[in-house]
Amino acid sequence: MSTVPTTPSARKTPTARRPRTPAHTPTSTPAGPRVPGGTGRRVLLVVLYLLLTGIGLLYLLPFAIQIVTSFKTDPDAAANPLSLIPNPFSLDSYRRLFGLGGTGDAVPFSTWLGNSVLVTLFITAGRVFFDSLAGYALARLDFRGRNLLFSGLLTVMSVPGVVLLIPKFLVLNQLGIFDTYAAMIVPLLVDAAGVFIMRQFFLSVPKEVEEAARIDGASIFRTFWSVVLPMAKPALITLTILSFQGSWNEFTHFLVATQSPQYQTLTTGLASFVSGSLSSGTQYPLKLTAALLATLPVAVLFFVFQRHFVRSANSGAVKE
Template sequence: MRRRNAIIAALWYAVLTTIVVVMMAPVAWMISTAFKPELQILTTQIRWIPDPPTLEHFQAVLSRHALWRWLINSVVVATAATLLVLLLDSLAGYALARMEFTGRDALFAVILSMLFVPLQITVIPLFLIFANLGLVDTYAALILPVGANVTGVFLMRQFFLSIPGELEDAARVDGANDWQIWARVVLPLARPALLAVAIVTFLSAWNAFFWPLIATRSDAARPLAVGIAQFLTLRPGLAQTVQAYGPSMAAATIAALPPILFFFALQRHFIQGVSMTGLKG
C-alpha cells in the first residue's frame, strides 16, 4: 500500500513538473529572447541562458517608442477606473440590496440584462458619443466606460445581501443616517468583496484592447496593450519583421512583468477575486 502511494505520488510530481514547464516555458523564452544578442535569436539551437546577456533590445525599444508613456497611461487609467468602479458600485450595490424603493427589482433586471449585450454593439455609438464630446484620445474616454460595468454592481449587491442587517439596525438606533451606515458600517465589512472587484476591474482595464484601440490616436492616452500591438504587430509574410523579435520580446517583457510580479505577491487574493467574480458574475 505504501509502495503504491509512493508510485502515485511520483507520477503526480512528474505530471506537475510537465504542467509547470509547459506553462512557464513561453514566459521564460520571452525573457530569454529579450536578453539575447541578435545572433543567438535566429537560430535553431535552443539556448535558455543568453551568453552574454545584452540590454540592446531594451535600449532600442525604449528609445524608439513611447513605452514608458504607454505604461504610465495604463497605470493611470486602470487605477482611476478601479477607484471609480469601487465607489460607484458599492454605492449602487448597497442601494439595490438594502433600500426599499419602487421599481428596484425592475431596475436591477435592466442592469443585469446588459450583461448579455456584447461590448462590440456599444462600441460604435460609444465612439460617436466621445467624438461629439471631443474626448477621443483622452483618459476620460478610457476610464468612464469602465464605470458603466455590470459585474461590479452585481457582485456588490450580492455581497450586501449576504451580511446580516442587525449591524445596520444598531447603527440606525444610534442615530446614524444611510450615508454614515454605508461609510462606517457596511464598507469596512465589504473589504473582501471590494478587493475582488478591485483586482478584476484593474486586470480587465489593464488588458482592455478593443475600445482603447478605437478611442486613442496618439501616445498621449494610448495604453500599453494598444501600443504594443500597434508597433509590434508582426504581419506574416513581411520579411523585415524577422529582425524585430529581440525588441518585441524586450517590450513584451516590460509589459508582462509588472502584472506577473503583482500576481505572485497577491496570488491568493487574485485567485479568490477571479473565482468570486467568475462564479457569481
C-alpha cells in the same frame, strides 16, 4: 451544487487521516480509502507527478523564453530561439524602451506606461467607489425600480464586450469625446460584474449593524461610508484587484476610443507595434521586453494576492 447533499467535511473525520499521513501538512481533503495494491498506486503517483511537472513546464516555458529573450540580441534571438542562455547578454532592449540609447529607433514606451498607469488609477478608483455604492443600494436600500435595475444589470452583464466595439465608437464619436482621456476612462468607471459582486457581498452582511447606526441618527451615506464599507474590506480588496487587472489589460475599449499615438497604452501601443511592424524587421527581443514589462505589474499582484484572484475566478466567472 445545491443538489449535492451536504457532506461531512475533512474537519469532521480527522481520525481517518491521522494514522496514515502524519507528516502531511493539513489539507482540506479527507483520507482516501484503504485499497490494496500499494505499488500500483505508487507508480500511478509517480506518473501523475511526471505528467503534472511536464505540463507545468509547458505552461512556464513561454514565460521563461520571454524573460531570457529580453536579454538577447536580435541575431541571437533569431538564431537560437529556444536557448535559455542569452549569448551575448544584452540590456539593449531595456535601454531602448526607456530611451537610454541603444541601437535602432526608440519606442514611445514611457508614453504607453504613463497612459496605462493614469487610466488604471482612475478606472480602479472609480470602480471601487461606484460599484460599491450601486452594489449597496441594490442590496440594501429600498427604492422604486430596484428589481428592474437589478434584472437590467444581469442582462447587461451578458452583453459580450466584443460586440460593442463599433457601437461604443459610434457613441463616443457622437458625444464628441472620441480620442480623449475621457473616452478612455469614463465608460469603464463602472462595471456590471463589479456591481454584482459587491451586491452579493452586501447581502451577506448582517443588517443589525447598520440599523443600529441609523437609529443613532446617522444618514444613509454616513452609514454606508463609515459603518458598512469598513466591513466590506475583503470584497473591496477583491474588487480593487479585479479592477486593476481588468483596466491594465484592457485592449478593445482603448482601441476604439482613441486613435492618436499620444493616447496609446501598453496594450494598444504594444499591439500596434507588434502587429503593424511585421515587415520592418523582427526586433523580437524588444517586443518581448515590452510585453514582459506590461505583464509584470499584474504578475506581481497575482503572486501577492493569489487568494483574491482565485476567489474572483470562482465568484465572477460570468465575466469570462
